[in-house]
Amino acid sequence: MAIAMTTGYSAQTEGALLCIEAASDWALTCVDHLAAQSSHLLIDYGAADGGTAVGLWNQVLDRLHAHQPNAHLTLIGNDLPSNDNVALAENLALQIPRPPQPTVLVSARSFYEPSVAPNSVSFGFSATAMHWLSASPGPLNNHIHVLASGNAEALQRFQAQAMQDWNRILELRSRELQLGGRLLTVNLSRDDAGRYLGHNGGQTRHVLDQLHLIWRDLAEDGLISEEQYRNGTVLNFYKSPEEFMAPLKDETSAAYRNGLRLVDERTVYVPCPYRQRWNNNGDTASFAAALMATIRSWSRHSFASAAGDAAADMVFARLQQRIAEAPSEWSLDYVEHHQMMEKVA
Template identity: 85%
Template sequence: MAIAMTTGYSAQTEGALLCIEAASDWALTCVDSLAAQNSHVLIDYGAADGGTAVGLWNQILDRLHANQPEAHLTLIGNDLPSNDNVALAENLALQIPRSPKPTVLVSARSFYEPSVAPDTVSFGFSATAMHWLSASPGPLNTHTHVLASGDSEALERFTAQALKDWNYVLELRSRELKVGGRLLTVNLSRDEQGRYLGHNGGETRNVHDQLHQIWRGMADEGLISEEQYRNGTVNNFYKSPTEFMAPLKDQSSPAYRNGLRLVDERTAYVKCPYRRRWNEDGDTATFAAGLMATIRSWSRHSFASAAGDQAADTVYQRLQERIAAAPSEWSLDYVEHHQMMERVG
């Protein structure tokens, strides 16, 4: 299923940049572990416009070049064909001037497909992307996000699709990795207290409930039909650490059989940068516009594809008004699962 971020992705997503920075120590650990080779292929799955990861890839390329000065390095940025892949190519090209003058390439394919030949990748990385499902597990009847819906039947459907997708993604990546290669995934997740992106346990409002209230209100006013209301489903899922690790604990999974092993895992929390700035400067108009834009960057497609651009615009106008009316009750806090893996054979 094609999803698309709105344009200017990295300018609207300061939180995603902080999530990448929070994983940079493990990214460097991964490249430090690589055995000496003539060349290394590095790949960023679900990179969007690549802007949020420029600093990370600077660090990784410098470190790998320092460790292995003779090795040729290739950096591939991956995202869907519907992504702004010209912007991605331009951001990747920022790396070309630095030694050892890496080759940079764009892979405009789904990460639910093979990206490169088997036994090719030394280091694979993905941030805040693999929560998007490959197919719709069906509509939600009473909400726009399954984890906020309280609908146990829908939760089963979404969990089954998410685990199937995750097993498949890891199977594909395990084939692409070289033996000794590492994969680091930095994914939106659900912690043991049930917190996830936009739900911080009640400190502030559940962002998914707010989006749903706006969407339901539009159906009640007749601005969208009941069918459009039901189709306005955010087709993603925030897995728990246990769910993330499952294919690596199950010795019969395709990824495990291909030699993919868990090296380490942890949960990282990143507080909303827009809210932090509002705490300091009290500028409510800027906070409401910035927070709305970052929420819109990942959710707009779900509403626009269900009911068109005008309906989606109404959602975000109302969202911004809600934030401006009660700024202290808003924050978009991230819960991310870091999983470091290695292909051992």
């Protein structure tokens, strides 16, 4: 199954924008520590259409140019081959008129592959991208998301795939970073209380459970087959802080052997902006439409690939109706793990 965000992803993901804004202080800290040199290569891994990070890269380029006015800056946007790379190129191009008129490029290969030359990257950044799995760990069968499934055997398989992917990602990035280069990842996570995107500990409805109930209803109504129901799996995994840090604490890992070290880490919570707006204005129709759209932006491909576009559209029509019927019971709150890393000799 090809992973792909919906067209217009950035316009539908205000929460992702807020997550990036919450990491801007550490992004500036990273570039403040870069040694003076004639040029710097900066890369956004898993940028989607690039719209949510325009403001962050404004700040980073301004700060680096202020510190090193004679350095040539190159910014690369990267995601998966299935990404809307035309939109990514357009959003990256917004940086060109800004001093020092950086070079902007699109890398159209997967972030599970090498992206640039070894020892070339000064600063790498990634936000809300590295929870997707590079391959299916096998069937889930009883839910659309493993963390909500209660399936211990499947959880073990999904966790193993997630850690294999994460080790591979950090190995690749550790090769691409130059000595003294910094890497900042802003990843969807799960905290010590087991909370994660869509599950805020019971303050509101469990979003993934609600999606599953709708998907199961389609099967019960005969609108999708049992096989299509079983194939409707969201192939991602929200790692814990300990899982994120594990390759940097393991002296035998490839990333550690390549010199990648943990500088700092933190867990950050971002309340649902759509719910906060509804709290203030009580506009239920707008809330239901916006919350549905942001959930659809990252999950639609899971249902469409399993049962086709019409079935996926039914999921989100029913989701919007459920939100509208009980708006006080809905919120999509983010749990994010920020991890700052440096390559040392």
